[in-house]
Each structure stands twice: as C-alpha cells, then as structure tokens.
Amino acid sequence: MRKKFLFTPGPTPLPPEVQEALSRPIIHHRTTDYQEIFAEVNEGLKYIFQTQNPVFTFASSGTGVMEAAVVNLTREGEKALAIVGGKFGERWKEILEAFGRECVSLDVEWGSAPRVEEVEKILDENPEVEVVFAALCETSTGTKMDIKSLAELCNKKGKILVVDAISGLVAMELRTDEWGVDVVVAGSQKGIMLPPGLAFLSISEKAWKKIENNHIKAYYFDLKKTRKAYEKTDTPFTPAVGLIVALRESLKMIKEEGLENIWRKFSLISFAVREAVKTLGLEIFSRYPAEAVTAVKVPEGIDGIELYKAMKDRIGVQVAGGQAHLKGKIIRIAHMGYMDYTDAIVAISALEMALSILGYSVEFGKGVGKVMEIFMKEGVFK
C-alpha cells in the first residue's frame, strides 16, 4: 500500500487518461480510423513543438532520432559542432563519430553552458561547420542552454541548429519557429507523459535543403522516405500504434492546459525547489539551472546513492542519481510531464526526511515551508 512517486527525468508518471488509452484494443494502422488519429496527433505535435514544420514520429528511444538528425543532416567526413557539457552532449559527439563525421566539440564544465560568444568563436575558427548540435536541457546536470541566442547566432552565420529537447520539451520554453531553431528532437517519456518508445523530430525548410542534397546511408531513420510516407498520412514502417493512440490523449491534455501555462508552472516549481534546497543548506549543482530538472549537490559526508535509496525505498519517492563521474555526488529531481505543485512538496519533504535518516541535521518543514511560501506568494492555489 506504500504510495509511490516518480520524479525521474524520464520516464515520468502517466496520467489516468493515458493509462486508459494504452489498455484499449489495438487497431490496424492502415485504416481510416487510425489515419484520423495520426493526422490529429501530427497537428498536436506541431503545437507542442511550436512549429509549422512537420514533426515526424519514430518507434525508438530519443537516441534514435538523435541518430536520425546526424545521419540525415551531415555527410561522412563532414565537420560538425557539438556542445558538450554532460552525458547527452557527449552523445551527440559519439553519434557523429560513430558515423564517420568529424566532431568539433565545444567542451564546457559539467553543470555549465557556453556563452554565445564562445560558440561564435569556435564557428569562426571552423568555417566548414554547417550544423551545430546542442541541448535545451542537459538532463545529466540539470543545465539550461540559451537556445534563443544560439539560434540567433546560427541564423546570422547561416548554420543549421539541431536541439536535443528530449527532456526539455513541453516543460521549458522553446519557440522553435519564432527563435529559428531548425531541428528539434524529443522523446515520449518526459514532458509528453507517455511511456518510452516514441521519438520525434521537427525539421525546418532550411534543414530540408541540406538533407535533400546529402547522399546518405540510412533506412529505418531515412527522413526523405519518412517525409514521402507522411505526405499520404502514413509511415514507412509499422508505427507503435498503441503509443500513438495514447499520444492523442496526452496532446489533448497539454493543449487544454496551454503550453505557456505549463512553462510557467514548471518555472515556478523549479524555482521553489531550488530555494527550498538552499534553505536546507544544500547547493544547486548547475550554474544555469533548467526548469525541467534540478540537480542537487549531495552534502559532504552523505553518500548520494544512500540518499537516493532512502528516498525511494523508505519514503517511496524516486528521484534520479548522478551519471558518470557525478554518481553519488548529485540527485536529480524532475519537473516535467504529469507533475504538479503538490509534487514539489512531496519531493522536498522526502529529501528532508531522507537527509535526516542519513544523519544530516534537518529542521523539519523548513524546505517544504519555503516551497509553500513561494506558492502562496505567487497565488498558485487561488
């Protein structure tokens, strides 16, 4: 009977509407019934991506569409820039190199993000670079990149900008067309409130021109073939029908709530969580904290893995630990998808109690009190 809470930056909890849709009998994908759902979903995706360009859906993890972006947008031997400040920036680099692209990487300390002038400098030093790979939210460190300014720079320089918004989309402000972002990739199990298994990417006309001129080796992730099928409201291969049917439900919920309202909600929740964490005497790991996930430095003398375990196994509240060299050093609390204001209270209360269990001195209610104070001040529950 222990009630459980999932605050990992993917997968995120499923709304009841999505759970219900997932349990429906399966339908065949080459029917008008399915085509209607698929067309509706494609429109809903444009809204959450804030774009008029088509958004393509693949049956894959987010990494699949990262690969799709790399292999379709760049040629073998081509030099491309990746911004690397965490595990997912490294993934851009790894994919580029796996397919024989030359990766120029702008490495920043984990938890930091480059200033736009630094990106400009490296682009000036490498004029052959045509495509820039970055992330809206570097999930491994809870760090936000100023995509608006980066897009401005890329457009000024005639570069194509590809943004990993796998953990950022829906939770964080991203105005794809308005800011001039060319390609945005995302996954189903974060802000979109679905199980993992779908991945998405939107593509600007500027990016299409380069894709059309590239002679590439791809099949499952071939975007030209995908676009051709989409023209007939179809996909080249069997779509993950069950997830698409559920996607219609989550997209409806997001539309009803309003994307800007959701951005504001998670902006406020993440602010309250950061303030609460500081009130407890702990530090925020990132210099540029993202709204979608907060990385908290585990205090001296406390083992981060034990902290994670105490929260999960004793209290029922699951956050994420650190990855790679941050293992045991940070915990990460997600603010995305089917999470609400009260969840921030639950998360901080679990943090207080787990810290206390591990011998860290806590004045119970101090962190949670800070969260409530902020919510009340902002009139959240009015």
Place this chain on the structure above:
Amino acid sequence: MRKKFLFTPGPTPLPPEVQEALSRPIIHHRTTDYQEIFAEVNEGLKYIFQTQNPVFTFASSGTGVMEAAVVNLTREGEKALAIVGGKFGERWKEILEAFGRECVSLDVEWGSAPRVEEVEKILDENPEVEVVFAALCETSTGTKMDIKSLAELCNKKGKILVVDAISGLVAMELRTDEWGVDVVVAGSQKGIMLPPGLAFLSISEKAWKKIENNHIKAYYFDLKKTRKAYEKTDTPFTPAVGLIVALRESLKMIKEEGLENIWRKFSLISFAVREAVKTLGLEIFSRYPAEAVTAVKVPEGIDGIELYKAMKDRIGVQVAGGQAHLKGKIIRIAHMGYMDYTDAIVAISALEMALSILGYSVEFGKGVGKVMEIFMKEGVFK
C-alpha cells in the same frame, strides 16, 4: 456495439492480461524492480526463439532489427544473398543496398519459395557471399520457406543465415538452435501479442565472430554496445518500459500454452481455413502456404478492396489486403497471436457473407462447415 475482429498479420489482438499490464503506472528502468522483469523477459524470449543465445530487444519496428542484422553482420561493399519473393524479401535487398552492400538476390515468383538446390547454386556462383537473408514466412504472400533445409545448407557451406521471423515467430515451427539458424529477427505485434514498438533479434556464436571482426558504422542499432549493456542486465538506451512489462505477461501465456501446442494449433487452423476457402471455390495464392497467414485469391469479377471493405465495415472482421502489385488481388487472413479456433469460424463466415454481398454465389455454411468438420475430426474441442 458492433463487435470487431482483427485478423491482420500484425498488429494482432491484445489478450486482456496484456491490456491490463499496459495500463499500469510506469516504472523507472534503472531499478531492481525493472531489472527483475527484464531478466525474466530475456529468459522467456530465449524460449520462444528456441535458442540458448541472447535475444536482444530494441524499441523499434521490425524493420529496425532487420537493419541491425544487415549493418552489424556485413561490411560496406560486401556481397550478401537475399531471397526475394515478396515485399519483405525486397526489404532485405533495399536495406543491404541502402548501406552500400552488394545484394545478390535470388528472385522467385511472389507466392513461391526457392528450392534449396537453387540457393546452393547461387551460393556456388557467388562464393564471396558470407551471409544469407531469408524469411520464415513472407507476410505479403503467406508463403513459407523451408528454413530447416536452408539452415542445413548454410551450415554445410559455412554461411551465416539470417531469418526474418517477424510474422512467423511463435505461430510457426522454428527451432533456432536445433536447426542451426544464426540470426532470427522478430517484432512484438504478431505472434507475441503486444502492440507494435518492440523488435527482437537472437544471434549465434558463429554470427558473433563475424560481427566482432566487422568495423561498422552504427549507434542505435550497434549490437556490440547492446551486448555489453546486456551483460549488466541493462540496455544502452531507455527501453520501452511499458511494452517490456506487458511482454512479461504475453511470454508467460505462451510458456503456459506451450510453443509446440501453439504451432500445432495454427497449423490446424491454417489447414482448416485453406480447405474452407477451396470449398467455396476460391484458390490459395501461395504454392507453399504458411501457417501464420493465408493469402486467398480474390475470385474473377470481384474487387479485392471491396471484399476487404465489406468484411471490415459491414461485418466487423478486418483482414489484410494485398500489397504492391497484389493490391485488390488477394486478401490475407492471419493465424497468429491471440487468435483461436473459433476465430477461424468467424473469419470464414465473414468471407462467405462478404462474397455474397458482392454478388459471388455462396452456399452459406459450406466453408464454415468444412472448418468445423476438420476441428471435430481432430478433436479440437474435446
């Protein structure tokens, strides 16, 4: 209130146990709870693949693992043999060519399959060929290939055999290890009774040796990286957790029923359906009919698309039409997954009524009677 039946060769209907599992709250994949499920599923997959080798699961359509087999097992410029007698044989060829492999294709008429001597001849003419790509069941034509003999030949000649069992697995006899099949690929939405979105492949030690020596360009479908993660009961990228949890349920059901019993069931069902079809004066399209799907020639003067529509929209029974040049020429009735003896009665009764609606002369009950006669004779309902 119209009750609907799905007899397409994927997706197939979901059992209630699977529907229930799909609607459960999502869990995180880096937890011991998930690892236990994942380990159980991996064992269950070995059983249905009839292999002691590892079976890897990807979040993708079946085509994704076909690509995985091609890019990991062959090098650029390498000559490989594909047996092509339908849409999915063509897919092997397309994937090989998309990645710059040289495809030698053994083309047979759609609805037919090559004799093993023909394969031997083409292998003798092309001694550089190291890998042979075939299908247990060519879904587009309902045709079965004699994989046992083909595996014998490949082993004799030291070739690696890759079998597309996407529509055949579970429904049709396939003894991977006993017959010496090196690589088997499958999808979730056919015999495995899940929604589409997972794809699987098993790999023999002989195939691994070649994979290890190939320097390949892959990332999402990189099998070496996948194997490394599996050694720690993990996957390189976020798995489709919800589908994996449901997979545990369907694998349990298959184990309980017994694979050989399921093979026998669909062998008898497909036999009864073929006999019923012939009783109605119609012909079976394939010269070597598969147990997993029956392709029925649409009689002269009847439009196959109208026949499909009458069955689906008037009676509620959805079969599949023909693909490519067979569009309108055949209908395909699946015998796989969560389908049972009574379903054959429903399918044939729908065929009788739809034919009659379209003006074809039918003595009602003649086809269905043949089905019942066979089931009774075989003691199905004893």
